[in-house]
Amino acid sequence: MKKEPLYIIKVGGNIIDDDVKLKSFLASFTQIKGKKILVHGGGKIATKLAENLNIPQQMVDGRRITDSETLKVVTMVYAGYINKNIVATLNSLNETSIGLSGADAGFIKAHKRMHPSIDYGYVGDVDAINTAILTSLIDLNLTLVIAPITQDDKGQLLNTNADTIAQEIAKAMSEKMEITLVYSFEKKGVLKDIDDEESFIPMINLACFEKMKEEHTIFAGMIPKLDNAFEAIGAGVNKVIIGDASNLQELLDGKSGTVIC
């Protein structure tokens, strides 16, 4: 039996905190036919709120050290402000949407990250995705909008990387559905040279990627995204696309962005 398609779109970067870009992105998102999940970040807005509240922020390898005050900030910004604004906009565009964090319906099982030398604070790593509840919600014809907050089994909220959440949902749902996973951001795709938008790679497979890593012909910042992408493909995800959020339909049509296969 052919699996039903499910589109999982991660949006991040500079799209979320630009009202005009975000609205235009959401309008394109509603044009995708079929079942959909949108996973969002929102780090820049969180950083700004933390600044306004005089809560010092510390990033290690692109991860936010999350003390208890910072956890409040990211919970408010991601699961409150950004999530509900996206949901309200989608609803107004006749895309009936429900906003979730990983805590809602307990659909993401996570634990506090333990690291031998760095105390990340309330940062969570994903253990498991409850696909039954996600499927039930999708079957109610709801589009799911997911904020990157999870919880552990003691009821402790945790700040969790949105790329990872998108990937974990994609992997878990791939058993029942045909998954297209899109990482959309402000770049054209995977770039060899971060300063040259035209250096983007239209298509990449694992052999090429390993070679480029070896020869250092790929921008280092792209490597974690690609590692995630290849892991997803290895776990049964049909297709992963990385590219510009302002060209969502072109990304899906294969006319733009980097396709990982």
Next chain:
Amino acid sequence: MKKEPLYIIKVGGNIIDDDVKLKSFLASFTQIKGKKILVHGGGKIATKLAENLNIPQQMVDGRRITDSETLKVVTMVYAGYINKNIVATLNSLNETSIGLSGADAGFIKAHKRMHPSIDYGYVGDVDAINTAILTSLIDLNLTLVIAPITQDDKGQLLNTNADTIAQEIAKAMSEKMEITLVYSFEKKGVLKDIDDEESFIPMINLACFEKMKEEHTIFAGMIPKLDNAFEAIGAGVNKVIIGDASNLQELLDGKSGTVIC
């Protein structure tokens, strides 16, 4: 056919911003057998955050004038911080819960309040409740935790009174289910004299209430809550109870609080 019971509990007052009281309340809440909805406020935490962000707050007749900055604050606090913390705590107590605002799944249709002389800003009044989607979610064995944020049909989020949301859900759901609506707060029940906890009235009907209003033998601050309660009863709600959040089971057993009938 006998309707299935549904308990709709509003929690507000000083419970939400007191971690110990809230945890104890939530533990009692999980002890209620059957389908449940929890509607929460959180005004005091919102006021504190607004203060920390230097956003001046103005209340008119107990309603918060909601300019665009205040709307961000209440969306973050109600739909983010409070909602997700309650959900995470309930989940950790094996009560599988999903947090919603009125915008989620578009389940509350609302409009911006228009008033001849007062500009309330982004305050919403409820037009309709989508009972089909609520029923579908409840039928997934999810306990619903509802934050008092709604949206209009243009995608504008709106700050909406939590008592009203509880009442509107109760009225709308009463067609299909047998509703017990509980307003739980930090008082023993409906008080004749706000300074005397022992002046609470165990039971009140519409005739008594009208007489007490006429004779001014009831504390004025209780009148809107009771008006709401009698309207709910008139619209088909089975029972309304007003009382102390620290005695939830006693309230439901009729051993404490004010029963409106």
